[in-house]
Amino acid sequence: GEDVEQSLFLSVREGDSSVINCTYTDSSSTYLYWYKQEPGAGLQLLTYIFSNMDMKQDQRLTVLLNKKDKHLSLRIADTQTGDSAIYFCAEKGYRDDKIIFGKGTRLHILP
Amino acid sequence: DAGITQSPRHKVTETGTPVTLRCHQTENHRYMYWYRQDPGHGLRLIHYSYGVKDTDKGEVSDGYSVSRSKTEDFLLTLESATSSQTSVYFCAISEMASGGAANTGELFFGEGSRLTVL
Numbered sequence: 001g002e003d004v005e006q007s008l009f010l011s012v013r014e015g016d017s018s019v020i021n022c023t024y025t026d027s028s029s030t031y032l033y034w035y036k037q038e039p040g041a042g043l044q045l046l047t048y049i050f051s052n053m054d055m056k057q058d059q060r061l062t063v064l065l066n067k068k069d070k071h072l073s074l075r076i077a078d079t080q081t082g083d084s085a086i087y088f089c090a091e092k093g094y095r096d097d098k099i100i101f102g103k104g105t106r107l108h109i110l111p
Numbered sequence: 112d113a114g115i116t117q118s119p120r121h122k123v124t125e126t127g128t129p130v131t132l133r134c135h136q137t138e139n140h141r142y143m144y145w146y147r148q149d150p151g152h153g154l155r156l157i158h159y160s161y162g163v164k165d166t167d168k169g170e171v172s173d174g175y176s177v178s179r180s181k182t183e184d185f186l187l188t189l190e191s192a193t194s195s196q197t198s199v200y201f202c203a204i205s206e207m208a209s210g211g212a213a214n215t216g217e218l219f220f221g222e223g224s225r226l227t228v229l
Contacts, residue, residue: 042220
């Protein structure tokens, strides 16, 4: 079945760039997503990329997609304390309506 | 914010008792999902619905059933709760992507229901 993998923790100094990586197994993925979860809250969509794109930029966020290697990354420029959260990678396959999430990467901001 | 309401928000129950969680939406979205979130496991799909009376299993459907008798409500039932079902349950809704169209399949999440099974 489909699987989405990402590292569980990342520590970054305030002002530096954060890069969160994700790999997925479903070669028929159509959309890939990054969601953010703040403490005690549900998830909110940060950004997404369609599978025929290789890069998308949205203000401080840059998403890179390497479809050949099934690798997705999220870069947050000039990381701020408000970026401290859990970031989830997710994918939607072509064959069905399931959206499968990774385990989430907890981003910790160092002063 | 998308109009999604989960109830109850918190529940403590005993092993072997039935439990029903309700997700109610006011957005008229076609797709509804139930996920559970556990430390070390992230978010795992339990069941989802792609229309009234149309449901399908997710990654961890054993021990759970769902029903969708009308567009706005999606019920998750634990027929006989076990301690392994202690978790935070999230409902999500979506209109779903249609390849290249404006709709990106973005999920809108409820605030979660914390269930403790003793």
